[in-house]
Amino acid sequence: MQEFRYIEGAAILKLDKTACIGCGMCEIVCPHRVFKCIENKATIVDYDACMECGACARNCPTGAIFVNPDNGCGCARYILNSWLAKVTGKKPAECGC
Amino acid sequence: MPQVDTILSRSDHIGTIGARSGIQRDTYSITPGLYCVGRPTGDSPVLVTANYKLTFDALRSELGGVDVWILVVDTRGINVWCAAGKGTFSTEEIAYQVRRAGLMEVVNHRELILPQCGAPGVSALNLKTACGFKGTFGPIRATDIKCFLASGKTADEIMRSVTFNLLERAALIPLEIFLLLKPFALTLVCLVLFSGFGPDIYSLDRVLLRGGSIALVTIMSVLAGAVLVALLLPWIPGRQFWLKGLLLGILVAVFTVLRFLPFVGWTAVIGMALWAMSVSSFLAMNFTGSTPYTSLSGVEMEMRKGLAIQIVSALLGLFCWLAGPFFL
Numbered sequence: 211m212q213e214f215r216y217i218e219g220a221a222i223l224k225l226d227k228t229a230c231i232g233c234g235m236c237e238i239v240c241p242h243r244v245f246k247c248i249e250n251k252a253t254i255v256d257y258d259a260c261m262e263c264g265a266c267a268r269n270c271p272t273g274a275i276f277v278n279p280d281n282g283c284g285c286a287r288y289i290l291n292s293w294l295a296k297v298t299g300k301k302p303a304e305c306g307c
Numbered sequence: 308m309p310q311v312d313t314i315l316s317r318s319d320h321i322g323t324i325g326a327r328s329g330i331q332r333d334t335y336s337i338t339p340g341l342y343c344v345g346r347p348t349g350d351s352p353v354l355v356t357a358n359y360k361l362t363f364d365a366l367r368s369e370l371g372g373v374d375v376w377i378l379v380v381d382t383r384g385i386n387v388w389c390a391a392g393k394g395t396f397s398t399e400e401i402a403y404q405v406r407r408a409g410l411m412e413v414v415n416h417r418e419l420i421l422p423q424c425g426a427p428g429v430s431a432l433n434l435k436t437a438c439g440f441k442g443t444f445g446p447i448r449a450t451d452i453k454c455f456l457a458s459g460k461t462a463d464e465i466m467r468s469v470t471f472n473l474l475e476r477a478a479l480i481p482l483e484i485f486l487l488l489k490p491f492a493l494t495l496v497c498l499v500l501f502s503g504f505g506p507d508i509y510s511l512d513r514v515l516l517r518g519g520s521i522a523l524v525t526i527m528s529v530l531a532g533a534v535l536v537a538l539l540l541p542w543i544p545g546r547q548f549w550l551k552g553l554l555l556g557i558l559v560a561v562f563t564v565l566r567f568l569p570f571v572g573w574t575a576v577i578g579m580a581l582w583a584m585s586v587s588s589f590l591a592m593n594f595t596g597s598t599p600y601t602s603l604s605g606v607e608m609e610m611r612k613g614l615a616i617q618i619v620s621a622l623l624g625l626f627c628w629l630a631g632p633f634f635l
């Protein structure tokens with residue numbers, strides 16, 4: 211995926227190294243190979259590859275990882291719908307994907 | 308126990324075309340539950356998947372010659388990746404299907420092979436507490452599953468990395484187009500109808516000339532924003548999608564000016580050029596929803612700027628285009 215790079219520094223991803231027990235789950239589940247376990251601690255080796263899918267946070271046994279929790283769908287249509295919903299005060303419509 | 312075939316039939320292939328093009332997308336699901344491939348025993352691995360038929364087909368067609376169980380969970384006919392994001396491919400749902408199928412009695416081991424792309428929705432750790440089966444994440448692509456099983460359930464970096472190659476991108480285009488058909492047809496009809504207005508109120512000649520040209524420009528912009536952006540994605544400079552779309556839109560705009568200036572005049576041609584850029588840029592931005600590498604924060608960030616510019620440019624463009632016959 212190295213030929214696909216998205217906006218730098220945009221993703222919200224935080225790793226609390228003191229809480230990490232080095233189990234390696236985040237390294238296994240990440241579809242963009244953002245983590246690497248080095249000397250029994252997870253390290254973010256490719257921050258800007260993160261797409262905020264939330265797989266790492268969901269599977270971390272100690273809650274050491276924080277990812278932007280609003281992962282509705284990650285598509286423009288979803289964001290558009292949620293903006294419209296804010297204006298109209300209704301619940302956001304499904305994006306259909 | 309339903310036995311599944313590892314070779315897809317003609318009707319499976321026809322169904323794939325239907326689902327890919329959006330014609331029968333919403334109803335393309337199979338019944339959740341336990342299925343067997345080959346002659347599985349109590350020691351055979353259990354693969355978990357979604358009940359979207361394309362996902363199921365992709366999996367079973369890779370399983371020729373192996374004996375395994377497939378546990379299909381109810382994701383309401385949506386693929387694993389999207390269902391995991393939406394929370395239907397979840398720890399609870401898998402645990403529920405494990406109990407419903409009585410998997411405890413069917414197999415001797417206590418392990419489920421989960422698709423890695425389901426990880427946003429499933430916690431392997433909680434699965435064990437929820438149903439007694441531990442989750443092991445398999446590869447991302449079904450094509451690697453045999454290799455994964457043969458190598459003692461290990462996956463290398465490539466098997467764990469998502470890809471987005473030309474073929475995968477091209478496969479998304481029919482659905483993109485299908486979803487656009489209705490708004491596209493509606494826009495086109497409005498544009499052609501309005502193209503007849505001018506100083507002498509309405510003329511059919513103008514509908515033909517101006518309506519025809521704006522229709523062509525719109526079609527070209529849709530092709531640029533929805534088809535070319537998808538196909539050429541890694542080679543179009545820039546990272547933000549609205550800019551990628553804008554870039555291709557500028558090419559359409561240049562063509563528009565060169566081609567139509569002698570016929571419709573400066574005001575209208577500038578309007579058409581602005582319109583082309585907005586349409587292409589907007590559709591490219593929409594494509595973020597189909598890519599496996601854009602983060603929600605990033606999309607929101609680019610939309611804040613992109614959408615504002617698209618709206619202003621589209622409105623200005625339409626205004627110029629309508630005003631064209633009055634000014635030339």
Ligand code: SF4
Pocket residue numbers: 223239240241242243244245259260261262263264265266267277
């Ligand atoms: S959110 Fe997804 S892409 Fe980002 S680091 Fe976690 S697993 Fe990787």
Ligand code: SF4
Pocket residue numbers: 229230231232233234235236237247251252266269270271272273274275
């Ligand atoms: S999943 Fe959590 S505990 Fe395990 S290595 Fe990653 S950060 Fe550390």
